[in-house]
Amino acid sequence: MTDQKKKIFVVDDDQMFSSLLSDYLGGKGEFVVSTFSTGEECLKHLDQGPDAVILDYYLDSNVPDAMNGLDILKLIHKAMPHLQVIMLSSQERYGVALQTIASGAVSYVIKDKDGAFEEIVGLLRAL
Amino acid sequence: MQQISPETLAEKLSQMDLFQSVPEEMLLNLASQSRIEKFYPDEAVFLKNDPGASLYLILKGTARVHDEDYTVAKLSTGQCFGEVALLDDSPRSMSISANEPLLVARIDRDVFFGVLGEHPNVMQRIVIQLASSLRRQTEQTLKHLRQREEELTILVEQRTAELQRQKEEADRQRLRAEQSERAEQQFLANMSHEIRTPMNAVTGLTNILLHKNPREDQLKYLHHIREAADSLLIILNDILDISKIQAGKLELERTDLHVAHIFEQVRSLLSFQTEEKGLVLNIHCDPRIPETLNGDPVRLKQIVLNLTSNAVRFTEKGHVGMKAELLEMHGQSCRIHFEVEDSGIGMSEEQLQFVFENFRQATSSTTRKYGGTGLGLSISNELVRLFGGTLKVASKPGEGSRFWFDIAFEPGATGSVEAPQNAIDxxxxxxxxxxxxxxxxxxxxxxxxxxxxxxxxxxxxxxxxxxxxxxxxxxxxxxxxxxxxxxxxxxxxxxxxxxxxxxxxxxxxxxxxxxxxxxxxxxxxxxxxxxxxxxxxxxxxxxxxxxxxxxxxYPEPSQPVAPSPFIEELAGGNPERIQRYLNLYIDSAQMGITRLQKALPGNDREEIRKVVHTLKPNFRMFGLEDLAQQAETIEKAILDRQDEEGVPLLVEVLLEGLRESVNKMSK
CATH class of the missing domain: 3.40.50.2300 (Response regulator)
Incomplete structure (x- = not known):
């Protein structure tokens, strides 16, 4: 199989989390991962044609005035309606999940749940 | 067929609201032109969406107005239906079926208008009557629909409650099962504790006495005490192992394993017994076997030691052999054949059938003569199974026994066998x-x-x-x-x-x-x-x-230790990567400390919430569940505006934990 690797964008202002996730995905050998600490950065690079975006819900924890994940999601959806976006959050709140799905996210993954990384890989493979 | 005279029918028509003001001769005229029809129980007079242009009057029996299976209304003798069809051509809005043998008089639209058309005054009154009947019907239907809706709501509520009850019951049972499982595990741990504590005293005190220059005869007794205590410990360990295996609780470790090392350890452990019995111990370890493999060295040693010590126990003269042979290599992975054979008393075919069963020695007399719990082989059998192999045996009475199994191994971490323990005493x-x-x-x-x-x-x-x-x-x-x-x-x-x-x-x-x-x-x-x-x-x-x-x-010049299985797995055991992750954690925690310290005096809730929210998943990944819980409590308190006065104190506690975690990870 000489399938091209899937290009994945990870957007999270927490450098530790995005590093671990990108290492984990990179280690699977089937994804090429780029990380961005703000949604604005990610939007600037959408022309690289990612296969999926993994987007944190709260993006203003470390960078004040950064646009939040939901607004970025809406902008991504507007620019590339078919681009698959997986939303991340460390909050298990139904309302938040519903909101992101309603705004076009394909799924909503709780960051600190056991097996969150496996879940993300599963979702990416299903794309 | 039932005979009804036009006079009787006219009499019945006159009793209907619709025809109350219609003169008798006109009713007689209508009656003589109407048709009498009969329906069997459950037979439909007409179905929803059928075309139709007739009015029906029930002469005998009852009928139901229904939509599919759902009955909206019941009609009985003297009532009429289908009157709307006299006025328009829309298909029927409901179905009508007989409940019991039903007799109706049917008046078609052209007959109706033919008879009444000649009397505009009468016609006007009837149309007014029809309109009000129509309104009544609509109201009736609406009422039924509302009632139906209420019934459905109640039904849904009942079902939901029932499902909830079932779920709660299932939860309760699961909890009970978990509790009893925990109790069982606890019992096992307790038993191990209760027996080991006095055993500790026995072996410990014996060792002390052995160091205190005992007399010759005392020395002999002390050695016997120690042997007895050691055997008791072996039995205890066997029982614990078998209960763990039976409970599915025994899991193999995955770490570096050196086959040659294990053989050497087994040889050294059994050297005294083999020499005492004058047995030859043949050892062959295939030099092509990779030095470092990945597996559970303790359990592999337990299998080999058990098989070999059995062989020594049941062999009076001759030899005992143990060997490991490389069967095949796939890249770095390999399959190894292990074998232990002896020239001992052997077993009959009948004995072989039960050889792997718990508490079963070949005969009970062997227990008296040769000792052992009779658990060793069944433990070995289960352990080999956990390694993915099958323990096999061939034996004949008087000709010795041969046990063997094949196991596949993944390669171990690169690098050679660890250097022998440091030369410093x-x-x-x-x-x-x-x-x-x-x-x-x-x-x-x-x-x-x-x-x-x-x-x-x-x-x-x-x-x-x-x-x-x-x-x-x-x-x-x-x-x-x-x-x-x-x-x-x-x-x-x-x-x-x-x-x-x-x-x-x-x-x-x-x-x-x-x-x-x-x-x-x-x-x-x-x-x-x-x-x-x-x-x-x-x-x-x-x-x-x-x-x-x-x-x-004198800790090893620190190889970074992965703080959680998750990080260990992510780093693939690579020390540099573990260190990198530790540094990432320390950076993130230190950033958290600084920001929390700054936010605390002014009680900046939003800032505190942001920080703990970011840190929470990091705690979980690094196995710091306590800190994750604390972060969650703080976040919840702020979001839900509960226990807000407690937040600064909680943050203080979290800060303490954060500093401690940084200290720990920095080491």
């Missing part, structure tokens, strides 16, 4: 130590104290009877190392260690070695999680004591 490096010994059982305390005195030159030992005393002593005095029993009254060893780790520098750094009778992996992990540096299982052996002390006092 640990006994000398441990000269002049000050040791704090916390142990509530006076007998065990004495055993440990005496043993340490014998083993370590110029040792000073201070004792504590519970965790509280230990913490006080650790604070007020300086020790090189603390030996801490885990189970103690008043304050246990885990809590005491946690408190010692909170003492000011450098006392918080004093190595603590758990001194425990429970030797489950879980227990060891629990000790390490509470900040202990190592674990000595009771009853301890001199060597284990020395090694644990040495390891705690």
């Amino acid at each position: 640990p006994h000398q490096s441990l000269r002049g130590l000050r040791i704090l010994l916390a142990e509530d059982n006076l007998l065990n305390q004495m055993v440990a104290e005496e043993m340490l005195q014998l083993l370590l030159p110029e040792v000073t030992i201070v004792t504590a009877l519970n965790g509280k005393e230990a913490v006080d002593l650790a604070r007020d005095q300086t020790f090189d190392v603390i030996l801490m029993d885990v189970t103690m009254p008043e304050m246990d060893g885990l809590e005491a260690t946690t408190l010692i780790r909170q003492l000011p520098q450098p006392k918080c750094q004093t190595p603590v070695i758990a001194f425990t009778a429970s030797v489950t992996t879980k227990e060891v992990q629990r000790c390490l999680q509470h900040g202990m540096n190592g674990c000595i299982p009771k009853p301890f052996k001199e060597e284990e004591m020395i090694n644990a002390l040495y390891a705690a006092l």
Whole structure:
């Protein structure tokens, strides 16, 4: 199989989390991962044609005035309606999940749940 | 067919509201032109969406108005239906069926208008009547629909309640099952603890006496006591192993494994017995077998040792052989054939059938003659199965036995076999130590104290009877190392260690070695999680004591240790990557500390919430569940605006934990 690797964008202002996730995905050998600490950065690079975006819900924890994940999601959806976006959050709140799905996210993954990384890989493979 | 005269029918028509003001001769005219129709029970007069232009009057029996299966209304003798069809051509809006034998008079639209058209006054009244009947019907239908809706709502509520009840019942049962499973595990751990504690005293005191120049005859008895105690320990371990296997609780470790090492250890353990019996021990270890493989060395050794010691036990003269042969290599992975054979008493075909069953030796007389619990082979059999192989046996009475199995191994971490233990004599490096010994059982305390005195030159030992005393002593005095029993009254060893780790520098750094009778992996992990540096299982052996002390006092120039299985897996065991992740954690935690410290005086809720929200998943990934819980509590308190006054205190506690975690990860 000489399938091209899937290009994945990870957007999270927490450098530790995005590093671990990108290492984990990179280690699977089937994804090429780029990380961005703000949604604005990610939007600037959408022309690289990612296969999926993994987007944190709260993006203003470390960078004040950064646009939040939901607004970025809406902008991504507007620019590339078919681009698959997986939303991340460390909050298990139904309302938040519903909101992101309603705004076009394909799924909503709780960051600190056991097996969150496996879940993300599963979702990416299903794309 | 029932005969009804037009007069009778006219009489019935006159009783209907619709025809009340219609003169008699007109009714007679209508009656004579209407048709009498009969329907069987459940037969439809007409169905929803049928076309139709007739009015029906029920002469006998009852009918139902329905939509599919749902009955909207019931009609009985003297009532009419279908009157709307006199006015328009829309299809029927409901179905009508007979409930019991039904007799109706049918008046078609053209007959109706033909008769009444000649009398505009009468016609006007009838149309008004029809319109009001139509309104009544609509109201009736609406009422039914509302009623139906209410019924459905109640039904849904009932179903939901029932589902909820079932779910709760299932939860309760699951909880009960979990509790009983925990109780079982606890019993196992307790039993292990209860038996090991007195055994510790027996073997420990025997060892001490052996060091005190006993007389010749005493020496003999002491050796017997030690042998008996050792056998008892073996039996105990066998029983614990088999119960763990049966409970599906035994899991193989995945670490580096050296086949040649294991063979050498087994040879050395059995050398005394083989020499005593005058047996030849043939060992062949295929040199093509990769030096380092990945697997569980303790369990592989247990299998080989069990098979070989059985072979030695049941062989009076001749030889015992053990060999490992490389069967195939796939890249770095390989399959290895292990075999143990002897020239001993052998087994009959009948005996072979039961050889792997629990508590089964070939005959009960063999137990008396050769000893053993009869569990060894079934444990080995299960262990081989856990390794993914099958233990097989061939034997004939008087011609010896042969046991073999094949196991596949993944390659181990690169690098050669670890260098032999450092050349420094640990006994000398441990000269002049000050040791704090916390142990509530006076007998065990004495055993440990005496043993340490014998083993370590110029040792000073201070004792504590519970965790509280230990913490006080650790604070007020300086020790090189603390030996801490885990189970103690008043304050246990885990809590005491946690408190010692909170003492000011450098006392918080004093190595603590758990001194425990429970030797489950879980227990060891629990000790390490509470900040202990190592674990000595009771009853301890001199060597284990020395090694644990040495390891705690002279830690390997630190290879970073992965803080959680998740990080270990992510780093693929690569020390550089583990270090990188540790650094990432430290950066993130330090950033958290700075921001929380800044946010705390002004009570900046939003900032606090942002920080703990970011840190929370990081805690989980690094196995810091306590901190994750704290972060969650704070976040919740702020989001839900509950216990808000408590937030600053919670943040203080979290800050403390954060600093501690940074210290731990920096080491």
